[in-house]
Amino acid sequence: MHFRHLGSSGLMVSEISYGNWLTHGSQVEEAAAVACVRAALDEGITTFDTADVYAGTRAEEVLGRALQGQRREGLEIFTKVYWPTGPGPNDRGLSRKHILESIHGSLRRLKTDYVDLYQAHRYDTETPLEETMQAFADVVRQGKAHYIGVSEWTAEQLREGVKLARQLGFQLVSSQPQYSMLWRVIEAEVVPASQELGVGQVVFSPIAQGVLTGKYRPGQKPPEGSRATDEKGGASFIQRFLNDDVLTRVQQLTPVAQEAGLSLAQLAVAWVLQNPNVSSAIIGASRPEQVKENVKAVGVKLSQDAMRRIDSILGPIVERDPKKTLQNSPRKRP
Numbered sequence: 001m002h003f004r005h006l007g008s009s010g011l012m013v014s015e016i017s018y019g020n021w022l023t024h025g026s027q028v029e030e031a032a033a034v035a036c037v038r039a040a041l042d043e044g045i046t047t048f049d050t051a052d053v054y055a056g057t058r059a060e061e062v063l064g065r066a067l068q069g070q071r072r073e074g075l076e077i078f079t080k081v082y083w084p085t086g087p088g089p090n091d092r093g094l095s096r097k098h099i100l101e102s103i104h105g106s107l108r109r110l111k112t113d114y115v116d117l118y119q120a121h122r123y124d125t126e127t128p129l130e131e132t133m134q135a136f137a138d139v140v141r142q143g144k145a146h147y148i149g150v151s152e153w154t155a156e157q158l159r160e161g162v163k164l165a166r167q168l169g170f171q172l173v174s175s176q177p178q179y180s181m182l183w184r185v186i187e188a189e190v191v192p193a194s195q196e197l198g199v200g201q202v203v204f205s206p207i208a209q210g211v212l213t214g215k216y217r218p219g220q221k222p223p224e225g226s227r228a229t230d231e232k233g234g235a236s237f238i239q240r241f242l243n244d245d246v247l248t249r250v251q252q253l254t255p256v257a258q259e260a261g262l263s264l265a266q267l268a269v270a271w272v273l274q275n276p277n278v279s280s281a282i283i284g285a286s287r288p289e290q291v292k293e294n295v296k297a298v299g300v301k302l303s304q305d306a307m308r309r310i311d312s313i314l315g316p317i318v319e320r321d322p323k324k325t326l327q328n329s330p331r332k333r334p
Helices: 030-042 054-066 096-110 129-141 154-168 189-196 210-211 237-239 244-251 254-259 264-273 288-297 306-319 321-328
Strands: 004-006 012-014 016-019 047-049 076-081 117-120 145-150 174-175 200-203 278-283
Touching: 004 278, 012 076, 012 278, 016 030, 016 288, 030 054, 030 288, 054 096, 076 096, 096 117, 096 129, 117 129, 117 174, 129 145, 129 154, 145 154, 145 200, 154 174, 154 189, 189 200, 189 321, 210 244, 210 264, 244 306, 254 264, 254 306, 264 278, 264 288, 264 306, 278 288
Parallel strands: 016 047, 016 278, 047 076, 076 117, 117 145, 145 174, 174 200, 200 278
Antiparallel strands: 004 012
8 A cells, every 4th residue: 555645734644545425324234344444454445435414314323333543643534514304404414513513423423533634524614614614613623523524525615615714723624525437627727726725635436437437338227236227326427428428438448458457447547647736546346255356446646648538538428617616516505
């Protein structure tokens, strides 16, 4: 395993993070989820990402149990707050009330005294940013989180957040956006702002919810048991990529991957890690062997020729519009 700094902070994270967004507590049984976490640990992954909303808080519980017995100081545990975790109007958003109550719930479920990174899962348009950042400052000062991050914030929102964090005396060090060969909306604005601010990217969906593995074929039905057939979680997220033009072009990446000695999935993970602003790429898994395969992308340096060929093959179908970051965030609390 290789390690990188999380933004400009002193915290080191594994190049590959293990995330349990659509799996633990939802898609797979707990025994399989624990096996995947054990595989991640065996492969040298030390960074684990979750959120209170995943599987209705069950994902945090599963991860907490799976990591029991591990040396806590040797792990970096990330979680998030924003989406609804209860029926009430205050069981969501980034108000002081919800942040301070949510961190307690996350720590209890994760069976730990602190998280290494506590992240604003989206930007809350209904709470003054000053209130949100003051609450995060208090979480840090109370020792319940070491660092603060955000997810799917625009460049402007990042600038405002980092400015307030510095005034309040804590570090906002990370951004967690969707990023892949197919989805590059952060490159025009978020990445340049992050480089200037000392914010690192912890990217999710580097294989585009499985599309970049090549298992989805043009003109064919999705494989049984794949994310595209899972109405409980994954199907709605993957639909944007399931058209014959995208799937045909993904198949055309096969020679590029083969020449690099990689599978298509490994090529996809390696590709996001070529971006120097990316601190870590989050992978998920429903089987331990998926973890073992994706970790082979660690330390890979793709040639300039390979990068150019990828751009040439995918060019017309790549989503680059920076406005998508804001469009994918709620206008009001859910």
